[in-house]
Amino acid sequence: MKLSELGGKEIVNLNDGGRLGIIADSDIIIDEKTGKIISLLVPDPKVQFKLFGEKEEIEIPWNSIRKIGNDMIIVEFEDY
Template identity: 70%
Template sequence: MTIMLSQLGGKEIINLNNGQRLGIIADTDIIVDKKTGKILTLVVPERKFHIKLLGDNSVIEIPWHTIRKIGNDMIIVEI
């Protein structure tokens, strides 16, 4: 299956193990293997319910191999 990065935009990332919402692809950075061009990791800013303070760089790193399903509205990961 081929997925274009543009097709991932706006999808919410959900953890299969506990149902936690981890973030949205629009806010996500990716780490790519320079030699192969394959995506290694999604770097998602941590979702918090309080006001984000300046300099707060908390992130969740989601290895690409943990993705279980890419649906129309969300991406299911198992971490």
């Protein structure tokens, strides 16, 4: 799968069915040596608006991804 094919997919948590965000709004952390994806950084949906400072993000390890479908990515993420 190409990285460009991930764009626009919604991220859904398998544990509670919660929506965690969309890949377009996310950052991807890549290992510079191997080129493999380490994790996804998704804006925290619980934080609606923050005036100053860093934005709140959730880091989802790549090994937490269970399925990548046509429209969504299913993750098993217990830390949220």
